[in-house]
Every structure is written in C-alpha cells, then in structure tokens.
Amino acid sequence: MSWQDSDTVRKLFVGNSAAKSVLRCLADHRNEQTGQCNPSADAIAMETELNKKTVYKAITYLEEKGFIRRERRVLNSSNNYVLNLSVSRNSENGSTKNGSCTKNGISDDPKTGRVDDPNLGHESVIETVKETVNTICVDRAESAPTDTQKNAPVENNEFTLTEPVEKELTPEQKALKVSKHCPQQKLIDLYHECLPGLPPVRIWTSASRVNNLAARWREMALDQGFQSEADGLDFFKRFFEFVGRSKFLMGQVKQKDGRTFRADLEWITKANNFEKICDRKYHDR
Incomplete structure (x- = not known):
C-alpha cells in the first residue's frame, strides 16, 4: 500500500468522480515492494461501491486520459496497472510555482531533475514523484458516487480486467x-x-x-x-x-x-x- 500515491490521487483533478474513485483504489493498493497492482474487477467494484460496468468504463476513461496503462499478465488473469501520476503545473511566464521551466509542454523538477510527462488534458496538483512512477501499481479503493455512469466513455472491449460474469439465475x-x-x-x-x-x-x-x-x-x-x-x-x-x-x-x-x-x-x-x-x-x- 502506498499512502503517498493515494494522497497524490486525492489532490488530482480527474474530471470524473467514478474514475477518480477507481484511480484512488488503484493507488491505495500499490505494493511498494513488488510493484504489482492487479486487483480484480469484483474487488474494485466492491471497494468503490460502483457496479462493474461503471468500473470498466472508469478504467477506460483513465487510460484514455493517460492516468494509467493496462498490462495483461497471463490469459484469464487480472490486468496489471501502471500509473502515470505526473502532474501539470500552472505556468506563468515560462516558470512554475517551484521555479521549474517548461519546454514544449514538458516540465522538470528542480529538486530531483526528473522530467515529467506533458499535460494530458487534465489538471493536477504538484506532487513528489518517485523514480519508480512507471511501475506504480495499486490494490485498494474507497467509495465514490454512482451518478457518473452517463458521463463515462464507452467501454473498451479490447482490454478489460475480467469478463463480466453473467448474473446467476434463480x-x-x-x-x-x-x-x-x-x-x-x-x-x-x-x-x-x-x-x-x-x-x-x-x-x-x-x-x-x-x-x-x-x-x-x-x-x-x-x-x-x-x-x-x-x-x-x-x-x-x-x-x-x-x-x-x-x-x-x-x-x-x-x-x-x-x-x-x-x-x-x-x-x-x-x-x-x-x-x-x-x-x-x-x-x-
């Protein structure tokens, strides 16, 4: 579990409350030792209190916006999630609040010398990013409202956590x-x-x-x-x-x-x- 990543997500502007809840879930459950992050759709749905269809749409939304990247590990297994928690900064005259410069939309951290990804169309707050950011994985979530389904993008059938399970008949x-x-x-x-x-x-x-x-x-x-x-x-x-x-x-x-x-x-x-x-x-x- 990475409390730093969870706190970073808490401050991010994601643009979709259900997607933010899923992202927070992923960040909460990152295994800092192994870097693994492969919660099932059922686990995410249970912990965010969202239905699975909304979870799938939120995952697709996060990937399209550049917050996450999905990696299929083994056939019929859960995805592994790589998070991109790089943040956009409010630039004024070519500099940021921390004094970092921006070139072609890419900013660097003056303290660590790390180059962050360009703004992907969403606002976010300043964060301290570890060098292992490309392998950040998560595992747990907190609840989020369920009224955002109509704003979620169409589910991507090419890459999903696990296939939806047909409801058991009486x-x-x-x-x-x-x-x-x-x-x-x-x-x-x-x-x-x-x-x-x-x-x-x-x-x-x-x-x-x-x-x-x-x-x-x-x-x-x-x-x-x-x-x-x-x-x-x-x-x-x-x-x-x-x-x-x-x-x-x-x-x-x-x-x-x-x-x-x-x-x-x-x-x-x-x-x-x-x-x-x-x-x-x-x-x-």
Whole structure:
C-alpha cells in the first residue's frame, strides 16, 4: 500500500468522480515492494461501491486520459496497472510555482531533475514523484458516487480486467429458460428407445404434433422445475417407461369388439391424454 500515491490521487483533478474513485483504489493498493497492482474487477467494484460496468468504463476513461496503462499478465488473469501520476503545473511566464521551466509542454523538477510527462488534458496538483512512477501499481479503493455512469466513455472491449460474469439465475428463471426450447428430436429418440413396441414416428412436421410436444415440455418444465435440458429428458424418459407399464396403452388388452388399442407419440402428447396417463387412468384397466 502506498499512502503517498493515494494522497497524490486525492489532490488530482480527474474530471470524473467514478474514475477518480477507481484511480484512488488503484493507488491505495500499490505494493511498494513488488510493484504489482492487479486487483480484480469484483474487488474494485466492491471497494468503490460502483457496479462493474461503471468500473470498466472508469478504467477506460483513465487510460484514455493517460492516468494509467493496462498490462495483461497471463490469459484469464487480472490486468496489471501502471500509473502515470505526473502532474501539470500552472505556468506563468515560462516558470512554475517551484521555479521549474517548461519546454514544449514538458516540465522538470528542480529538486530531483526528473522530467515529467506533458499535460494530458487534465489538471493536477504538484506532487513528489518517485523514480519508480512507471511501475506504480495499486490494490485498494474507497467509495465514490454512482451518478457518473452517463458521463463515462464507452467501454473498451479490447482490454478489460475480467469478463463480466453473467448474473446467476434463480431456479424459477432457469426453469422458464429451459421451457422455451423443446428438444423435439431428442424426445422422439427417447420415445423409440423406451417404447419400441409402439408405432414409430416416421414424420413429425405437422404444426399440431410439434406444438403439442412443445406444450407438454413447457408445462412439465415449469411444473417440475427443470434446471437444464438434461433434467427434462430424464423426466420424459421416466414418463415413457411409465407408459410402457400400461397393458392397455401397449395394446395388450382386448376391447369388447375384440380389437386392441396401441398409443403412439401423437396420441400420448395430446393434452387430455397426457393428463390421464399421469393420473394413472390407463394403468388400472
């Protein structure tokens, strides 16, 4: 942790409150011994109390303004941050408050003889800069207001801390998502696998057949709470096996006229028939 760098950032005019909070976070967490600075997006967001999207925009803003430079260390790891805390001075007749001269927009410190970078379009206050300024890294942040998102620049997708993590869905949301995509062919294959004694499906293109099967999938996904397609296929596998235990549906029971009835997938997936099967209406005959 570098308190000097943190204090320097505190006095800087950054031009964007969210970006300044992120910069202060980086400066606070610089490891003076190793020079490493690689906080994750989650860590920065938590400590600045900004959402991750705002953090990404702030990082891009700071880089565009010349306050920081990002270095990718290893694939899928956090960035390493190099800070440029060089400051612009209020010049009067070619000299600064400390008596340093400016040449072509570049000033030098009379005490250290160090040449600072030119003004990058932002104002800042005088600071004492260490020779290790190009390797300054940071690690911690303090809170900042969240009302600056609309002023932040568009996020740079080329170089980010870590990719945003998709928000975890609730079980109900997962079930709803699964219900919208019925794996028609996989269900037909399951029907053939579990019920080889029933008429096979040769053509399954009519709207009524497709819609009935999709409707049953959707109803069961919401009713049983499918969390994945695999959950749904497992349910229908057990359903088809249940159908196979009905002598009536399998054509093993003669009716009064001596004929037998065999169900098929189209008959099974009609709403009324499906409900009766689930209610064991055809298993006690």
